[in-house]
Amino acid sequence: MADTQKKYSDTAIALLKADLGFFGTQIPNDLETYLQALAENNLQPRFERFMTNEDGTPNAMNAAWGGISEFAEISMCISPGHKTTKNILARKAFTVSMATAQHVTACDYVGIVSANDVPDKFSRAGFHAVKSEFVNAPIIEELPMTVECKLLKFNEDGICIGEIVNVSADESILDESGKVDAKKLNPICYDSVTHAYRTLGEKVGQAFSDGKKIR
Numbered sequence: 001m002a003d004t005q006k007k008y009s010d011t012a013i014a015l016l017k018a019d020l021g022f023f024g025t026q027i028p029n030d031l032e033t034y035l036q037a038l039a040e041n042n043l044q045p046r047f048e049r050f051m052t053n054e055d056g057t058p059n060a061m062n063a064a065w066g067g068i069s070e071f072a073e074i075s076m077c078i079s080p081g082h083k084t085t086k087n088i089l090a091r092k093a094f095t096v097s098m099a100t101a102q103h104v105t106a107c108d109y110v111g112i113v114s115a116n117d118v119p120d121k122f123s124r125a126g127f128h129a130v131k132s133e134f135v136n137a138p139i140i141e142e143l144p145m146t147v148e149c150k151l152l153k154f155n156e157d158g159i160c161i162g163e164i165v166n167v168s169a170d171e172s173i174l175d176e177s178g179k180v181d182a183k184k185l186n187p188i189c190y191d192s193v194t195h196a197y198r199t200l201g202e203k204v205g206q207a208f209s210d211g212k213k214i215r
């Protein structure tokens, strides 16, 4: 990743809202395909969640159940027994990257093996970590879009809530105007009916616009 800490201060939250399927008010045009596909197909965006173990080795898990819960907050349901959960509680920070079709095998691997049993699962997946400049957590080099978060709370229902402090994106997934291009990102979703990972289909409409025809 050439510039992992590229900061999109004006668009970071809007990009995130779009990528996670949140129907906000500042969604850039280039992410509407993804947004629309999520809504139309009732799919869960799929995330890789990262945190380091006590010895400093990076760790990651797969998390499908989550999304944006406030303007600059991300909420995800994660089990207390996961090594990642313990690491997040210890470090008070984590990062969330979009899983991509290109890295589907590695992304699934970190979701079926625990660092409680295989401490070096991160490197076995073929992933490499770089340090976040914004939070005390690593960024996975191979996945091109990452949300960096400070832990706000982990409640009794297993909901982990983080404050989004930065969004980093690799230049390879940006369009000519510097915004994340959903087609270049090529994120995958988890289809819980068939347990399949799916990419997104074609654009079928224009958010915050099509509905005006019958308003």
Ligand SMILES: Cc1cc2nc3c(=O)[nH]c(=O)nc-3n(C[C@H](O)[C@H](O)[C@H](O)COP(=O)(O)O)c2cc1C
Pocket: 059, 060, 061, 062, 063, 064, 065, 066, 077, 078, 079, 081, 082, 083, 084, 085, 108, 110, 111, 112, 113, 114, 115, 116, 190
């Ligand atoms: C497709 C998929 C989605 C998953 N979603 C979640 C989730 O939303 N929450 C959760 O707690 N675990 C989820 N898991 C399970 C964890 O990723 C898995 O238990 C992982 O091995 C935990 O790793 P760790 O103990 O090293 O943190 C999911 C796994 C897969 C394959």
